[in-house]
Each structure stands twice: as C-alpha cells, then as structure tokens.
Amino acid sequence: MDPVKSLARGENCPAPSGPLTVTLANSTSVDVSALLLGRDGRVRSDADLVFYNQPAGAGVEYQRTSSGHLVRVDPSAIPPDIETVAIAASLDGSGPATFAAAGPTSVTVSDASGTALVGFAADALGDESALVCLEFYRRAEQWKIRAVGQGYADGLAGLATAFGISIEEDEQPPPEASTTTPSQNTELPVNSPVQQGVLAMRSELFAPVHAEVPGSGIQKQGSKMCRVGLSGELMARAGSMVAYQGNLKFEAQGSGGLGRALKQALSGEGVPLMKVSGQGDLFLANAAQDVHLIDLDGTDGLTINGANVLAFESSLSYDVKRVQGAAAGGNAGFFNCVFTGRGRIAITTDGVPVVLNVDQPTFADPQAAVAWSSSLQTRVKKNDSFGLGTLIGRSTGERFTLEFAGQGFVVVQPSEQPPGGLIGGAGSGEQAGVGGALGGLLGR
Incomplete structure (x- = not known):
C-alpha cells in the first residue's frame, strides 16, 4: 500500500481519479462546509454552499458520521463552470473561540475504495475561527489538490461572505434614542479584518486579488501578467x-518557418520566440506592460506590431508581411505579424490603449499602432506629403504615419517609444523612421 502523501501548506498534488472522500476531524466540535467556486473565485449562488443545513450540491455531498465529517466529491459531476471546490472548517461556538486554541484539523483524502492517499494538518496562529483547509481545482483536463490553511476571524459567516454569499441577518428593533454623543470611531472600516476574514500570516499580499487565477489556456493574471494553464504547447516571447x-x-525558436522568413528579410538575425510544452502553469510578462487577450474565431486575421506579441496558442497560424508602401531601403522595412485561424493571443501595450473603429480614413503613429484587423488596407504615408512635417509625434524618425482604410479596428497605445530589438532601425532621419518604425518582429 502506498503511504499517505502529507502536504505542507501551499503544496499541491494531482487528485486521484474517480470519486473522492474528504474526512475532517478536530479535537473540538467544528462545522464543515464546501464551496463551489467559479473562475472569479466566488459562488454562483447560495446553492453552491454545501453544509449541514444544505448537505448536497452539484457533485458534492456532506455527511456527519461518528468518525468525523465527510465531504464526498465526484469530479465528473461538477459543472464545467466550477473551477474550485474549497473544503472549510469553522468552530461552532461550543468550545474554544479560535483554531489556535482548538489545535489542528486533520484532513484526509481517500479514493473510491476508501484508501487514504493525501493528508494535511490545517492549523492557525491567531484569532481565526474558520479555515479553508483544502481545495480541489482544475488544471487543464486534470483535477488537483492544494493544502490551503487560510484563516478567517469571523467564522462560517465571514468565510461565506468572502466567497460571495449574502448572509441575511434578523431584523432588529430600532435602537432607543440616546442622549449621549456617539463616538466618531464606532463603525468598523469596510476592509476591517474582523469583517472580511484574515490570514494566519497577515499581509495584503494574501488577498484574493493576488492569488493565481484558475482555468486552462491563456488567462489574465492581474493587468500586467498572464497565466497559462498548459497541457500541450504554446508559443511565447523569449x-x-x-x-x-x-x-x-522551453525551446528557443529561430530555425523554423518564421525564422526562415526573417532571414530572407534580414541578415541572419534570430527570432526571439520560444516554444513551451508540457503540463503546468506558466506566468508571462514583458517590462510590466499591460496585457490584453484577443480571441480569433477564424473569420478575420489580426495584424500585430511584433513588439507587442507576448504569447499565442499553437492552433494559430502566423506569417511576416511588409506594410504596403514601406520602403525597402534602409536596414529593414515595415514588418508585422499576421495571425489567422482560431485561438487566443496575448498582446502587450505600453499604457491603456484606445480602440479605434475604422469607418473613415484613420492614421496612427507607427510606433503607437499595436494591432489591427487584417482585412484593413494599410499603407505608409510621409507626413511631409500633407504638410505636417514633424508636427506629428517626435521630431526624430517621425516622418511617417500608417494609414488605415476599410472596415475594422485599430488598437493604439499611448506611447511612441521605439521598442528597438530585432528589426529596429539604427539609421537617422528617414531611414530610422522606416527601419525602426515597428520595432521589428517580436523585438522589444
């Protein structure tokens, strides 16, 4: 028989296949509950709280026995929009007031045959009266188990509120008029730990906003990072x-089809792409720039300034194309990535962008234009040709604009800083304007 795998706080492991039973026991009397959470880390409705007064939910059942509290989890019966099942314990008020006094809660996960496979001792250090002990969560097509040990100071009510459940309180009669002057500090602040629950180790870093987001594929992790739940392969900026x-x-890419296309345009430069393959969680970012996700459905392509590509799914096809009207002289032309097919791509912008609907002639600084519909017609215009000279953008290397026509959209970032890199121009004047205009394919 394989020994029970004992998890430390924060550690995870693959969940055994088939229905599972979680057994919780403590030396004092506790209440046990399970919360079914969506991708936003919150319940869909009050029906997603499974406890003694509502012992059954979608794929989850609760039972109290002489040996302890049992929570049965059938992953195959859990709805697809549920990403996490959190198993929690809370003190019922008949014994110690905190888990620090009550001692650890023993948590054991057994398979369908009753064999114990995973264990965790959930404890607390301070005034917590509720604990999220363990959670089951999806990673790609697999369920995993994580030992959590997150504490809350206001019991089951505070824990439920933190995950989006409204706690109705009985109406109280209006208070009698008081002749004394009320204190100015009688109300707790909105974000008081007493109201919202606290971690055993206190820091704003442990707030849910900083936790890794669930889900498979490319997801936003905050505003400047993306998380990829990977089961297969992905292309990302090196x-x-x-x-x-x-x-x-991780494998550097530079000799494949995209590398060959660039070598024809340049003199032997490599391509700063990498292929990531396997199973796990990947976190990507580029110079703390804002991250945005775009889903292509196959009906139109997406043209992207190469400096703004962060990652894309391997189901997408891509090519390197020159903007119509770009000079072939200098050390490089106007090259962009053109993506087609169905899949998701993550792009970055230097600041919060604006999305322009191209229903009339539209012009953008080449270094500020991030992405646009591939169905649009584009060409390079010299600013001098319509009398603007150096009034648009900066006075060096800004003698060109991109013109867009047709029906579609253009994403423009609030920055004209030359991204530099692979196809960045090193010349001056007109040469720098063309050679460095788009900064090169994936060259930031």
Whole structure:
C-alpha cells in the first residue's frame, strides 16, 4: 500500500481519479462546509454552499458520521463552470473561540475504495475561527489538490461572505434614542479584518486579488501578467517567463518557418520566440506592460506590431508581411505579424490603449499602432506629403504615419517609444523612421 502523501501548506498534488472522500476531524466540535467556486473565485449562488443545513450540491455531498465529517466529491459531476471546490472548517461556538486554541484539523483524502492517499494538518496562529483547509481545482483536463490553511476571524459567516454569499441577518428593533454623543470611531472600516476574514500570516499580499487565477489556456493574471494553464504547447516571447510550476520544457525558436522568413528579410538575425510544452502553469510578462487577450474565431486575421506579441496558442497560424508602401531601403522595412485561424493571443501595450473603429480614413503613429484587423488596407504615408512635417509625434524618425482604410479596428497605445530589438532601425532621419518604425518582429 502506498503511504499517505502529507502536504505542507501551499503544496499541491494531482487528485486521484474517480470519486473522492474528504474526512475532517478536530479535537473540538467544528462545522464543515464546501464551496463551489467559479473562475472569479466566488459562488454562483447560495446553492453552491454545501453544509449541514444544505448537505448536497452539484457533485458534492456532506455527511456527519461518528468518525468525523465527510465531504464526498465526484469530479465528473461538477459543472464545467466550477473551477474550485474549497473544503472549510469553522468552530461552532461550543468550545474554544479560535483554531489556535482548538489545535489542528486533520484532513484526509481517500479514493473510491476508501484508501487514504493525501493528508494535511490545517492549523492557525491567531484569532481565526474558520479555515479553508483544502481545495480541489482544475488544471487543464486534470483535477488537483492544494493544502490551503487560510484563516478567517469571523467564522462560517465571514468565510461565506468572502466567497460571495449574502448572509441575511434578523431584523432588529430600532435602537432607543440616546442622549449621549456617539463616538466618531464606532463603525468598523469596510476592509476591517474582523469583517472580511484574515490570514494566519497577515499581509495584503494574501488577498484574493493576488492569488493565481484558475482555468486552462491563456488567462489574465492581474493587468500586467498572464497565466497559462498548459497541457500541450504554446508559443511565447523569449525571455517573457517570470515563473512556472509543473513539468514544462522551453525551446528557443529561430530555425523554423518564421525564422526562415526573417532571414530572407534580414541578415541572419534570430527570432526571439520560444516554444513551451508540457503540463503546468506558466506566468508571462514583458517590462510590466499591460496585457490584453484577443480571441480569433477564424473569420478575420489580426495584424500585430511584433513588439507587442507576448504569447499565442499553437492552433494559430502566423506569417511576416511588409506594410504596403514601406520602403525597402534602409536596414529593414515595415514588418508585422499576421495571425489567422482560431485561438487566443496575448498582446502587450505600453499604457491603456484606445480602440479605434475604422469607418473613415484613420492614421496612427507607427510606433503607437499595436494591432489591427487584417482585412484593413494599410499603407505608409510621409507626413511631409500633407504638410505636417514633424508636427506629428517626435521630431526624430517621425516622418511617417500608417494609414488605415476599410472596415475594422485599430488598437493604439499611448506611447511612441521605439521598442528597438530585432528589426529596429539604427539609421537617422528617414531611414530610422522606416527601419525602426515597428520595432521589428517580436523585438522589444
């Protein structure tokens, strides 16, 4: 028989296949509950709280036995929009007031045969009266188990409120008029730990906003990072990995089809792309720029300034194309990535962008134009040709604008800083304006 795998706080492991039973026990009397959480980390409705007064939910059942509290989880019966099942314990008020006094809660996960496979001792250090002990969560097509140990100071009510459940309170008669002057500090602040629940180790870093987002594929992790729940392969900007978990392999790309296309346009430069394959969680970012996700449905392509590509799914096809009207002289022309097919791509912008609907002639600074519908007609215009000279953008290397016509959209970032890199121009005047205009394919 395999020994029980004992998890430390924060550690995770794959969940055994089939229906599972979680057994919780404590030396004092506790209430046990399970919360079914969506991708936003909150319940869909009050029906997603499973406890003694509502012992059954979608794929989850609660039972109290002489040996302890049992929570049965059938992953195959959990709705697809549920990403996490959190298992919690709370003190019922008949014994110690905190888990620090009550001692650890023993948590054991058993398979369908009753064999115990995973264990965790959830404890607390301070005034917590509720604990999220364990959670089951989806990663790609697999369920995993994480030992949590997150504490809340206001019991089951505070824990439920933190996950989006409204706690109705009995109406109280209006208070009698008081002849004394009320204190100016009698109300608790909205974000008081007493109201919202606190972690055993207190820091704003442990707030839900900083936790990794669930889900498979490319997801936004805050505003400046993306998280990829990977089970297969993905293309990403080389050097954009800031963290990863699991079994992932990184391979530099420079000799494939895209590399060959660039070598025809340049003199042997490599392509700063990497292929990431395997199973795990990958976190990507680029110079703390804002991250945006775009889903292509196959009906139109997306043309992207190469400096703004962060990652894209391998189901997408891509090519390198020159903007119509770009000079072939200088050290490079106007090259862009053109993506087609169905899939998701993550792009970055230097600041919060504006999305222009092209229903009339539209012009953008080449270094500020991030992405646009591939169905649009584009060409390069010299600003001098319509009398603007150096009034648009900066006075060096800004003698060109991109013109867009047709029906579609253009994403423009609030920055004209030359991204530099692979196809960045090194010349001056007109040469720098063309050679460095788009900064090159994936060259930031």
